[in-house]
Amino acid sequence: MTDAISISNAQLRFGETAALDGVSLAIPQGTCFGIVGESGSGKTTLMRAVLGLQKLDQGEIRILGNPLVHSRAALKQRASFIQPIFQDPAASLSPRSRIRTLMNEVGTVLREPHAAMHERLRVILNRLGLPPGVIDKYPHEISGGQARRVAIARALLMKPSILIADEPTAGLDVSVQGDLLNLLQDIRRSDNITLVVISHNLAIVRLIAENAVVMRAGKVVEGGEVGSLFKSPREAYTRELLAAWPGVTQSKPTG
Amino acid sequence: MAISLRNLSVDYSLPQGTAHALRGVSLDIEKGELLGLVGESGSGKSTVAFALMGLLANNAKVTSGTATIDGKSFDLTKRNATAALRGRGMAMIFQDPMMSLNPVFTIGTQLCEVLRRRSPGSDRKARVGMAEDALDKVKLSNPRRRMNQYPHELSGGMRQRVVIAMALLSEPALLIADEPTTALDVTVEAQIMREIIGLRDRIGCAVLLITHSLGLVTEYCDRLSVLYAGERLESGTVRQVQRQPGHPYTRMLFDCEVPIDRERQADASENRFTVISGDLPDPRRRPPGCIFNGRCDVSFDDCAVINPGDYPVGNEAEHRARCLRLATP
Ligand SMILES: Nc1ncnc2c1ncn2[C@@H]1O[C@H](COP(=O)(O)OP(=O)(O)OP(=O)(O)O)[C@@H](O)[C@H]1O
Ligand SMILES: Nc1ncnc2c1ncn2[C@@H]1O[C@H](COP(=O)(O)OP(=O)(O)OP(=O)(O)O)[C@@H](O)[C@H]1O
Numbered sequence: 001m002t003d004a005i006s007i008s009n010a011q012l013r014f015g016e017t018a019a020l021d022g023v024s025l026a027i028p029q030g031t032c033f034g035i036v037g038e039s040g041s042g043k044t045t046l047m048r049a050v051l052g053l054q055k056l057d058q059g060e061i062r063i064l065g066n067p068l069v070h071s072r073a074a075l076k077q078r079a080s081f082i083q084p085i086f087q088d089p090a091a092s093l094s095p096r097s098r099i100r101t102l103m104n105e106v107g108t109v110l111r112e113p114h115a116a117m118h119e120r121l122r123v124i125l126n127r128l129g130l131p132p133g134v135i136d137k138y139p140h141e142i143s144g145g146q147a148r149r150v151a152i153a154r155a156l157l158m159k160p161s162i163l164i165a166d167e168p169t170a171g172l173d174v175s176v177q178g179d180l181l182n183l184l185q186d187i188r189r190s191d192n193i194t195l196v197v198i199s200h201n202l203a204i205v206r207l208i209a210e211n212a213v214v215m216r217a218g219k220v221v222e223g224g225e226v227g228s229l230f231k232s233p234r235e236a237y238t239r240e241l242l243a244a245w246p247g248v249t250q251s252k253p254t255g
Numbered sequence: 256m257a258i259s260l261r262n263l264s265v266d267y268s269l270p271q272g273t274a275h276a277l278r279g280v281s282l283d284i285e286k287g288e289l290l291g292l293v294g295e296s297g298s299g300k301s302t303v304a305f306a307l308m309g310l311l312a313n314n315a316k317v318t319s320g321t322a323t324i325d326g327k328s329f330d331l332t333k334r335n336a337t338a339a340l341r342g343r344g345m346a347m348i349f350q351d352p353m354m355s356l357n358p359v360f361t362i363g364t365q366l367c368e369v370l371r372r373r374s375p376g377s378d379r380k381a382r383v384g385m386a387e388d389a390l391d392k393v394k395l396s397n398p399r400r401r402m403n404q405y406p407h408e409l410s411g412g413m414r415q416r417v418v419i420a421m422a423l424l425s426e427p428a429l430l431i432a433d434e435p436t437t438a439l440d441v442t443v444e445a446q447i448m449r450e451i452i453g454l455r456d457r458i459g460c461a462v463l464l465i466t467h468s469l470g471l472v473t474e475y476c477d478r479l480s481v482l483y484a485g486e487r488l489e490s491g492t493v494r495q496v497q498r499q500p501g502h503p504y505t506r507m508l509f510d511c512e513v514p515i516d517r518e519r520q521a522d523a524s525e526n527r528f529t530v531i532s533g534d535l536p537d538p539r540r541r542p543p544g545c546i547f548n549g550r551c552d553v554s555f556d557d558c559a560v561i562n563p564g565d566y567p568v569g570n571e572a573e574h575r576a577r578c579l580r581l582a583t584p
């Protein structure tokens with residue numbers, strides 16, 4: 001089967017910064033793939049490149065076997081099967097329109113009857129622990145974690161076959177985080193979608209992803225099946241990440 | 256600076272009715288202390304911070320609440336009650352870094368402006384040096400180059416660290432940090448917490464740390480308050496609460512934490528995450544009885560009718576929780 005996403009030797013510079021420095025990876029269809037790594041290591045840049053929002057200096061990206069084409073029409077067409085959840089949720093919510101308007105746009109794009117779309121939306125909002133009334137609010141009238149969930153709900157509503165989520169659980173409490181991850185796992189199985197999760201939370205990547213890579217300074221420094229990656233990391237950086245994990249089980253030393 | 260917040264209630268008015276975002280919330284932070292504020296997304300944590308800073312949205316109304324800061328009382332129901340303290344007295348690291356950064360100025364300009372406000376007489380060169388040093392402390396690589404960059408040229412986590420550097424440079428007496436490290440990996444997070452604690456030790460400021468990371472709270476905070484649907488359900492020292500949570504919500508929240516050593520199983524159904532089932536109550540109509548009734552795993556008949564008081568947990572001083580099980584042991 002062709003890979004959902006395959007990247008070979010992606011290179012991209014911003015002035016002196018090598019944001020992507022020869023990244024190659026392949027994400028099989030229907031799997032969950034984790035990307036972890038240092039802040040500023042190029043994770044968001046890689047996602048933007050895959051979405052066609054950022055041109056590479058060199059290298060190739062294929063989505064479901066087809067090379068990425070940079071045109072307005074191609075961008076629009078891609079939106080029907082690949083959906084992003086951006087790191088900054090506010091950026092994907094237009095400040096001047098109610099959340100209802102944002103969701104209705106999805107119905108228009110998918111040419112889905114209003115009632116059917118809202119029924120799907122009701123189910124998604126409920127599973128994400130959002131009250132139905134949230135759609136009558138403006139983005140600045142909801143909390144940080146609610147805004148992130150609204151952005152996620154909108155992406156899911158598009159019924160993508162590939163979902164790329166940049167820090168989807170940032171700003172969510174552990175219970176809501178669990179709800180979201182359970183939902184993503186369910187949808188992944190029922191709709192057989194490919195899920196790419198960029199996250200600083202190694203504990204969740206370890207549970208939801210089959211494969212993961214660790215990025216540093218524009219490069220993939222280590223990667224593979226999560227079990228062995230986390231059990232016996234080869235890179236010092238990966239080991240540091242695991243060692244610095246603030247756990248609640250170890251209680252504070254007294255004194 | 257010691258700060259004590261009493262009986263804070265905040266409403267948001269909406270076309271569909273009035274949402275009670277906070278109901279009678281009290282918090283105390285001693286000088287030099289780190290208080291962790293945790294709780295469900297949407298429970299009102301940022302609203303507490305905004306009320307203290309005097310930065311609530313236009314449709315918000317403080318219906319009750321006083322803040323006593325270093326012996327001086329401020330009536331929070333008055334607009335701009337704490338305006339005099341903003342800047343030098345209080346600083347806030349916002350949940351959304353772009354709320355503190357101006358997209359049209361370089362990082363350097365914005366950091367130097369903080370220093371200029373703090374000590375207007377200081378020399379420009381010294382300010383640049385201090386700003387670069389602050390960027391270095393939050394582990395940003397190449398501080399000199401960052402000074403000339405604009406916010407959009409930085410990654411999400413880099414922007415967050417610029418905002419933290421700004422707050423540290425202002426040397427506030429009360430530092431409010433709203434989810435300061437969500438976009439950062441744990442090694443950088445640890446460094447940032449060391450810097451915050453370093454500032455606390457150096458100038459003795461009080462710190463309110465709003466976070467969803469229970470690991471962060473148990474590792475770095477002195478005390479902990481738990482917010483749920485606009486009410487404070489528990490407060491105590493971190494050790495007390497960790498050893499014996501007084502409120503079922505706190506216990507269930509800790510149970511949702513994902514341990515780093517949990518391994519993926521081949522059978523996908525084994526990889527489920529623990530959650531607290533049920534929904535937050537409607538903020539427009541508070542149901543009678545306990546606010547957590549309906550999601551609580553140890554509720555009983557009285558819970559639907561009696562609103563619990565704030566009872567001591569065990570015989571520990573300063574450890575309190577609002578659960579009827581504590582009143583009738
Ligand atoms: N528009 C831009 N102009 C200049 N430099 C940029 C731009 N966008 C990104 N960069 C730089 O590229 C590098 C990679 O940034 P990117 O946002 O991909 O990091 P990231 O891995 O997503 O980090 P984080 O975990 O902090 O979100 C950083 O050094 C950043 O400063
Ligand atoms: N301007 C506003 N108008 C109406 N409702 C608002 C407004 N701002 C916040 N709210 C609501 O008030 C409640 C508390 O919001 P707040 O931002 O304080 O939550 P929070 O605890 O910080 O959540 P999070 O962890 O998601 O950031 C939420 O239900 C939110 O939707």
Ligand code: SF4
Nearest residue numbers: 545551554558578579
């Ligand atoms: S008062 Fe009742 S419902 Fe509320 S937390 Fe205690 S046992 Fe649970």
Ligand SMILES: [Mg+2]
Nearest residue numbers: 044087410411
């Ligand atoms: Mg990023």
Ligand SMILES: [Mg+2]
Nearest residue numbers: 143144301350
């Ligand atoms: Mg908040």
